[in-house]
Amino acid sequence: MIPFFDISSENAKYLDFFSSELKKFIAEGDYILGNHVEKFESEFAEFCGTSYCLGTSNGLDSLRLIFEAYKKIGLLQIGDEILVPANTFIASILAVVQSGLVPVFVEPKINSFNMSYEDAKDKCSFKTKACLIVHMYGQLADTDLFKKLSEENDLILIEDSAQAHGASKNKKKAGSFGDASAFSFYPTKNIGALGDAGAITSNNAELINCIESLRNYGSQSKYNYSYLGFNMRLDSLQALFLSKKLKDYPTNILSRQRIASFYCSNVRNEKIKLPEYPNNMSHVFHLFVVKVENRNHFIDYLEKNGVGSHIHYPIPPHKQKSFLKYNHLNLPLTENNHNKVVSIPLYPSLNDLQLKKIVDVLNCY
Numbered sequence: 617m618i619p620f621f622d623i624s625s626e627n628a629k630y631l632d633f634f635s636s637e638l639k640k641f642i643a644e645g646d647y648i649l650g651n652h653v654e655k656f657e658s659e660f661a662e663f664c665g666t667s668y669c670l671g672t673s674n675g676l677d678s679l680r681l682i683f684e685a686y687k688k689i690g691l692l693q694i695g696d697e698i699l700v701p702a703n704t705f706i707a708s709i710l711a712v713v714q715s716g717l718v719p720v721f722v723e724p725k726i727n728s729f730n731m732s733y734e735d736a737k738d739k740c741s742f743k744t745k746a747c748l749i750v751h752m753y754g755q756l757a758d759t760d761l762f763k764k765l766s767e768e769n770d771l772i773l774i775e776d777s778a779q780a781h782g783a784s785k786n787k788k789k790a791g792s793f794g795d796a797s798a799f800s801f802y803p804t805k806n807i808g809a810l811g812d813a814g815a816i817t818s819n820n821a822e823l824i825n826c827i828e829s830l831r832n833y834g835s836q837s838k839y840n841y842s843y844l845g846f847n848m849r850l851d852s853l854q855a856l857f858l859s860k861k862l863k864d865y866p867t868n869i870l871s872r873q874r875i876a877s878f879y880c881s882n883v884r885n886e887k888i889k890l891p892e893y894p895n896n897m898s899h900v901f902h903l904f905v906v907k908v909e910n911r912n913h914f915i916d917y918l919e920k921n922g923v924g925s926h927i928h929y930p931i932p933p934h935k936q937k938s939f940l941k942y943n944h945l946n947l948p949l950t951e952n953n954h955n956k957v958v959s960i961p962l963y964p965s966l967n968d969l970q971l972k973k974i975v976d977v978l979n980c981y
């Protein structure tokens with residue numbers, strides 16, 4: 617069986633490094649924030665091309681901290697409307713709702729998994745104060761168009777870059793297009809930690825100061841608390857591991873892009889709709905997602921023929937029980953995507969034989 621993802625083989629090459637670093641780490645006792653976190657923050661800010669980066673506990677908390685900080689510095693208020701893609705992972709919407717803001721669900725573009733500029737423009741009103749773009753599956757959203765929409769309507773532009781570390785356009789990377797951006801280093805992400813971890817990037821010093829305080833109980837100096845804050849810090853041990861992984865990441869992106877273009881050039885089957893994307897660095901292939909009509913049948917077939925797969929995601933956020941209030945919404949393009957999507961294996965440790973087998977299985981369906 618070719619597994620959908622093989623996390624232990626992806627991390628196996630770091631075993632020696634991590635074992636020896638762990639011994640030093642225990643001896644040093646620098647366990648909360650401190651040097652490892654600061655080092656990773658400055659490396660990740662440089663990687664993204666932003667002035668600042670703050671490590672956080674995970675991707676959802678990164679988004680929560682961004683919204684909370686915008687409320688604290690007076691640029692958002694409870695009840696403000698936020699444009700969000702309906703076609704996303706639930707965390708993007710949860711962060712908006714948990715911050716007391718109102719999500720306005722925007723459909724994806726036709727033949728795309730990313731948010732439609734036209735639908736966003738139509739749904740933008742005097743109550744809209746921010747736009748959250750999600751770079752779905754690793755592909756940059758239409759950053760120029762959403763920047764224009766934000767400038768014309770005085771909106772804060774926030775990126776959810778949880779799936780798109782390093783995706784770039786004209787050398788500008790995910791995390792540097794908006795006013796602030798959230799990242800996740802969940803273990804299966806392109807840069808994955810050994811547990812939960814996240815980050816925020818921005819060029820806004822005031823926002824970053826506020827987030828720095830909010831992530832650490834609202835403290836601005838030891839035992840002085842200006843805000844009702846949280847404990848949403850990046851774990852130091854994860855920071856150490858992430859620094860190491862970040863160094864290798866450019867090669868990881870190239871492997872992912874090579875595998876994606878192998879699939880696109882070799883899979884020829886009318887029953888399987890391949891993703892459409894421009895042939896440049898704007899897609900880092902966190903996931904390779906195809907669309908099929910009879911999904912259960914297709915997944916059974918893959919399973920019987922030794923190819924693992926996964927669904928990202930089977931039920932859209934607005935149809936979840938937790939979002940009862942939004943269940944009535946009619947978002948046909950989003951629902952169509954969620955009914956048809958299947959992710960097939962794409963990770964750097966897949967070898968040529970495995971790739972050939974996957975292509976053969978797909979072509980014989």
Ligand SMILES: Cc1ncc(COP(=O)(O)O)c(C=O)c1O
Pocket residue numbers: 674675676677704705707708750776778779799800801802812813814
């Ligand atoms: C688009 C998107 N946003 C936010 C998150 C939340 O990240 P985390 O799982 O680190 O909280 C994820 C990841 O799972 C995601 O895919």
